[in-house]
Amino acid sequence: MADLFVPSLDHLRQAYAVTSRATQITPLLESAALARETGAARVFIKPESLQWAGSFKIRGAYWRLKQLSADEAKKGVVAYSSGNFAQGLAAAGQALGIPVTIVMPIDAPAAKRDATAGYGARVVLTDHGERAREEVAAAKAREIAETEGLALLHPFDDPEIVAGQAGAGLEALDQLAAKDASADLLFCSVGGGGLIGGVSLAFHYLSPATEIIGVEPEGFNGMGSSLAHGSIETMPIGPKSICDGLMSRRPGDAPFAAVKTAGVRGITVDDQSVRSAMRIAFERMKLVLEPSGAASLAALLGGKVDVKGKTVLVMATGGNVSLADFITHMNDGLK
Template sequence: MTDMLVPDLAHLKRAYAVTSKATQMTPLLESSALAKASGAARVFVKPESLQWAGSFKIRGAYWRLKQLSKDEARRGVVAYSSGNFAQGLAAAGEALGIPVTIVMPVDAPAAKRDATAGYGARVVLTDHGERAREEVASERARQIAAEEGLALLHPFDDPEIVAGQAGAGLEALDQLAARDAKADLLLCPVGGGGLIGGVSLAFRYLSPQTEIIGVEPEGFNGMGSSLARGAIETMPLAPGSICDGLMARAPGKAPFAAVATAGVRGLTVADAAVRRAMKIAFERMKLVLEPSGAASLAALLDGKVDVSGKTVLVVATGGNVSLPDFMKHVADA
């Protein structure tokens, strides 16, 4: 595990000083209903679903684009993503005047494809067949980078992405302090690990007493398995999940180094629990969450961890879901 993969606190703060001027400060919502339902003393929800482009991803994307050289920024960038990083990078590129190309799996949600194009990005679709979709999309992105001279960006395996995403954690820490609260437990969804990498470091440095748990869909618990093993592990191909944004089969090296340093542990949730969490978030908090964004709330409400008497912070990571899909998930809950 290399120190260079783990940004220090000063690095996180430098990134947030820049990204905070280009992103929204999402609220910190306290819910007595969630506290009663889970047995916690207090429950706070950080709805990154209300962030620009509908998720936390713009934080890391904006900071990463700010690290480009003038020549790289002029030529543009290419990345692969199933949706939320695509939208975050496209929105950041539009704000900074940097051309963005996104390679997306053909089965990525149409709402996410349309929104990405709406921010001015060029969208290239890949058909992965029986192969892992991120492998096919990443190969195509590398090919485009080589052919067109574009800077190739990774959606999560980059220390600068980790540093940029940490802004959500730094922000939450300030908001908790303003409410005279400290989190005993933090629940955060995990795909490739960029967000939990940054958020866990922020809490490790500034709130070391907080227990941090990464939540993954069943069958896609690459981070949890890797942490238990002490080395990065790639999960076998599994049936899909409604949490399309959390279907990475292995964590990135940079996020894994960060979460291992921060002492994170993992757990999994089933699709049924995620659907129930989406419904409760809407009914009790008036929040529209996509499945991936509701995974941590699902872990809280499904009794996956003992929260009795604790103050819990739940990071709700995204709200990019079409109305028909949202209605279907909620109806099936």
């Protein structure tokens, strides 16, 4: 992994200048209905679910691949991921002609496995049993890197990944300015912390008055707990969450350094509130979000944060969900 540092604003802008050639600008949608429902002055949703490969992950993946040496790029890379980084890295590798191997837990959603392979990546599955699935997959990725001479990439614990993901924040800031708006509050979901690390830095540098809320599933609030206690903590292995992309037990060192700099605080959401948010996104905004992608919207709707009279930005981070799973979540949300 690259040496630990907190990327500067110039570094974030340099990364965005490169990644914007390979990504699309996702829209900034305003919802008067959500503003009325929550009491906010204005509510904006940035659906990174509409990004190439279905999530923000291609931003950081593409920038990280551009940092490889010519020899590393020729041999290829290996990483572990439950799905969205897998797809983002595979898509970026396909665009750059770099071979990609992805180690995925055997219980990762089939739609994400198939999509990753569809971008030309080699997919290796791991069976973790009672162990933490990310630890088993990470160990297998290290083994492959050593035996095959591939560059080992981390899905979130890398300052360059943080810098690449910041493009979503820089883009949102430009879009808010074009609408004569600035965000009082920003909700962003947290797995290992790559996205919130980058987005929080962008706002820290350019909109320091914005309060940033990191949103995690119950039982997987490693970032929130770490921020509350001032050092990185690892959560115990517990029940699963429907937010499969947010089931990291601890934040990465690089994202943690970024969010500490930006003054982020954390809250949690339960599965039922996430299902409800998925339904509202679909019915009110015509957005198809996976559970992990709807967690930040669930936090806005959950009432744990006072948003009355404030301008709110919600990062809707991913939409990689099969039709069957989406329907199941919709039906479960009615129970």
